[in-house]
């Protein structure tokens with residue numbers, strides 16, 4: 001058996017892709033290894049969103065090169081591969097700076113890994129494969145081999161929206177939606193293999209418009225109604241959404257489909273219309289407020305999450321105050337907030353009026369303080385409530401299980417291992433910033 005080590009940076013799409021890469025090479029005899037040092041194939045699945053992603057990659061590669069050389073001295077081979085969005089955006093540069101890399105491939109071509117490995121084994125040289133191929137990658141992927149209680153299912157990839165801060169349209173390509181029949185079949189297999197919760201993934205997941213079972217395009221809302229018919233599937237979630245694609249059918253699904261959990265990550269990025277325009281978001285802060293109102297009318301207990309960027313070029317104190325105002329009005333259960341950082345090749349990187357770091361830090365500090373208070377408050381309000389918790393696995397402490405509430409909160413409960421995969425009623429007793437704890441109060445809440 002050969003050893004495979006995959007290191008993943010970035011979003012859930014990348015986590016999903018890494019698992020599928022392992023599935024793709026499993027028939028070649030590769031099994032997952034805990035450690036890269038002695039692996040036969042090492043894949044770095046990269047993310048381009050964070051600052052200095054390329055430099056961090058090169059420092060990891062430098063370390064791995066030493067292990068590759070040590071293996072070579074023993075007459076063994078370590079194949080090194082760089083995948084993901086940095087590979088897609090900077091493939092040539094990676095090959096130039098690290099010629100010892102065997103394979104560089106983007107998010108759209110990892111289904112070709114067996115061919116790439118065969119080519120290297122034939123001595124045909126290193127492989128650079130960063131095309132956007134005409135054949136959909138999903139058609140060529142094997143079935144997933146292992147499934148947890150909570151599984152990811154990629155339904156959509158790519159983006160045509162070109163927000164001015166984002167590299168996704170350049171690294172993941174144009175928006176593509178999988179056919180509904182393929183999604184339903186994959187969801188049924190996941191449930192047969194033990195999944196009780198499925199999170200639908202896509203860079204712009206609610207732009208989904210895959211071919212439906214009637215041959216017409218279905219939107220995401222309609223897809224949820226169909227997936228909810230799968231016996232044994234208790235929970236459905238989706239991420240990441242764009243406000244522009246929150247259509248009425250999707251909002252109605254939050255009202256009508258009990259399996260669709262009352263939690264939504266809906267990034268707004270800024271509360272200022274001037275900034276939203278500069279970011280090319282194509283919606284206003286009031287459009288976003290109206291969507292939140294509709295969602296709360298459809299599902300009053302829905303918990304909200306968002307992404308925020310502070311210090312986008314041109315952001316004034318007035319713009320930032322509009323973001324704080326929006327956060328106060330909406331009230332978030334959790335959120336992610338970042339300082340703007342330039343992404344080469346995006347319009348934002350060459351905009352005038354870049355904001356100096358000191359201002360960005362001060363604004364980020366103020367925003368994160370408010371978001372933290374909201375998250376703590378949201379969690380504290382759960383104390384004394386009974387929540388339905390889906391147990392995903394054993395916790396780090398003995399005799400404790402880890403699960404999630406409908407609102408995505410991590411919950412720790414003393415409970416027997418046999419309850420992994422079950423949805424149980426839990427009385428919440430304590431709440432911290434990042435998790436809740438409590439005790440079982442009845443046999444089965446499902």
Ligand code: SF4
Nearest residue numbers: 159161162163166168
């Ligand atoms: S919609 Fe999302 S993925 Fe698309 S460009 Fe904007 S931030 Fe990037």
